[in-house]
Amino acid sequence: MITMAQAQQIETRAEPAQLRAGWPRWVARANTALFTFTAVPAALLVLAEIGILFAGIVGRYVFHTPLIWSDELAGILFLWLAMLGSVLAFQRDEHMRMTAIVSKLDPGARAFLDTVAVAASLAFLVLVVHPAYEFAADEVYVRTPALDIVNTWRAAALPVGMGLMLLVALLRLASVADWRRVLLAVALVAVIITALALLGPVLKPLGNLNLLIFFVFLVGAMVFAAVPIAFAFGLATVGYLTLTTGTPDVVVMGRMDEGMSHLILLAVPLFVFLGLLIEMTGMARAMVGFLASMLGHVHGGLHYVLVGAMYLVSGISGSKAADMAAVAPVLFPEMKKRGAKPGDLVALLSATGAQTETIPPSLVLITIGSVTGVSISALFTGGLLPGIVLAIMLCAVVWWRYRGEDLSQVERATKRQIGLAFVIAIPAIALPFVIRAAVVKGIATATEVSTIGIVYSALAGLLIYRQFAWRRLYPMLIDTAALSGAILLIIGAATGMAWALTQSGFSASLATFMTGLPGGVPVFLAVTIVAFVILGSVLEGIPAIVLFGPLLFPIARQVGVHEVHYAMVVILAMGIGLFAPPFGVGYYAACAISRINPDEGMKPIVGYMLALLVGTLIVAAVPWISIGFL
Template structure:
């Protein structure tokens, strides 16, 4: 069969337009990354060194951050780097694959075209609000969403123009438009269905789109928009506000900054010396660097308050060497995701602080109780690693290095090995907040790279900053869409119904804990950690007290269960954050992650059955 020609010979006119648009967006996005580093580092210096705090630094950083998130999303769409599941798409015939590729672009086009006007209305409303520190209009902050949406819409339309042939184009657009029309026509019926709509929009519709290869952020976004617009009387502008809130949360600013830190460590040679030391120490052990990954995530977790930032601090250091040794990238992605779930209770954790603030449980007790459960799950993951590698000849595994070689590698790597301790000291001493601490790491990496390792390639700086913006945009748009989806679930009254049902279950503590584990695994897959805690914590903790379950024990069970769901494909947002950070396609980790998830569930069950693990040191 003769190959179909793209629409209007698109390559002749689309490519130059896309190249010009890329330059228009990538340069400001890169400059925004630099601006965030400068603003936050200045805030640390003025407050901690000069004892004269800059009251406007956080406000400016938050405003710039939303622009970075939106422009980064545009860059990610241009580079086709938004997270999507293509396991089924890849197995389809060429004609079906071309059709699904059109659908994967047509859904973002529909979502973005419907969000532009609500975004403009939101910016106009924010114009009446003046920021407290900078004394500027709130529209400067809010305008990022409509501007980014318009730019993404242009990028998506250009991609449609060069995607497939006439038949695929007409079929894909027709399918998306037809399904949208059916939902609109069925609005009166949907209004009467109540919470059944949650199943229709957030399970069936989202699941179908994800399996069809639609980017995760847009699948979440269009389902939430459809639910709000067709089953409630809530205006679409509220969705814009919720997405803005999710993306502009200042603690998430650690994500792009830790990405920069990881890339700097690789560029300056810090990562290379650290990996050389780890190889000399554990290189002779089968799968030694797998154990290093588990331990490193345990040590680093909680510093930034963002799991994506924790992974961004580790993956760029270890993964290149592990891939050189021939380790399957799917295995690396699976273990990185599993360690993300494993370390949810390691202090100082924003989830622990949130659960303490909304339930009244002592935060100090939560910090103490969170260490051992994380260690138990770490040991469980190490057992899975050992089982997975049984009888396998690991490439690169050789003879044990002499202690002299290990000592030499340690001295060379010492400046890099000191970095995690410098970062943790900066947080614990109060010199920086969890958001600002990454700037200390960046400054440290630059100084060590220039003065100690004498390696700093200026030519790589711009591509590194653009890569940071793209990666950050892909992660933050998913988080923004997930935040809006969690808000929609809150408004449905679903949380109160679930709490009442759990309280009425027979069987006492054991049944309550078992159902809590299952419920929070499911909730964790559709809600980010903090929204789920805020939503269900005040409802379920009083029930746990009535049943005689210790509050700290219940907190550990809830947080770890939610973490399993958060990092479980195909819906878990954390899994796609791990994919974005590691630059590994989501499909690669689908099978390898299953034994790790099973092990985590068993580990959580053990922690639930043995309260001492959580409360033994209180």
């Protein structure tokens, strides 16, 4: 999952952009100090997690002496990494938010809504910082089984993280030059919250109508106003539980903790770091070079290379931002020389982002497994063929569009050149197979396997490709923590919202409606595709899956749809929404990476999106594509 800010920051950096944006000196100094205070331990935590999990693999598989405390210690540090990463993402303005509407407004209105977004985030943090403290204090009565320490050491990450983000929000408001805008934004948020609080006695008797008020109208308004999605979910959930039920606020913290603490989610930061590592070590460039040597001489050849390269790179990195950043700069210059139009390039890049969402080790697959209980190993196996089906559909469009391409100036690579490119690419091409073999043979779990990939990539960069920029490691670790924090805070907030929906009885009503649809499985899958195309464009991928996955997967089982098959349909539909303009943020991320105006790709992308839709329908209609090799 990606944001515009992340896409525009492909060159890794350590400091938040605001430090170079003309802030008042005292605010900039305070923000720099806070950033350093947060970034250094966050970077060290990423390294610690890699070391702990890899040590667990070595102890269990090499020395046959399992480290019984490794998973527990990794879990304790993981919550701290998630919260400190969330603080970094907040400082760097990298929390996921929908900017499609706000970006079309005039600069004054856009600046005001940006300030409102910070004020709304501040309101959420003010409301939860004390419940977070209470939750951590209550954990003093719980001791961890292996290390035998009080669980407060882990749970304290919540109040510390919330408190630091509260400071960040205050500093961001203090940085705004126009104080009238700040006062108006804060007043607007305060008036809305006060009005809802005064209407509390009126809201309680409304029953499930409150779901519409808080989780449709309120969340919708905040999302379209570009409030970060995690804070929009959190603020609506706190408001709903506080004003319409008797549930204590501390319960929200418990649900957020539960959502962010699944150990399987530890794969998120590790695969993000792996994606950055393969780009830095030149492994991605080696793979693309080999594919280009084989197909560069055929009509539309480099377009086929783009499709194939995204498939292979996605099988390593798990991060779409890393995938596109690794492939586009290598291929696009040569493709432009051959006459490819910039709009078609960015359209195909965006389409391949959607096409490869099911390729393991996709972060979306890991998220689905963590929130629905579906086997991660089964999802990794089931995701390979659907990606190929969609790749074939995209290649059909490429063939049609470039069947008359002029290749008179293109020199065909010799067998010797192809062989040399293959030899150079062997270590890079082998990495996806190493990762998969480690899981299948039981050497490592889905969480641990990323550390094998990291060690493998580091050794390949140091010993084989001789490309390892040590100075980039620290910025990469910070990028990893920030992106992971943005993802995990959304998962935590969406878990709280999903719990509130479940307690309200909404899930039972939804199950009744979905199972009562006429037409059986085909209609159920068709409704799912339409719903997740819309959700993917509005909420982005991970929030939509975390929120609705626990509700819809049990229904899918009830109507007779295999859970892995259903996961593939959901992910592909969501990917279409995520990467299709005008709302899909993935499309604008591809434009930012390519440095191509979004308007140029609007027309060419239609054909590719139709191809993806046809491919998704084929996957939905033929379950064997998803479950044939399970």
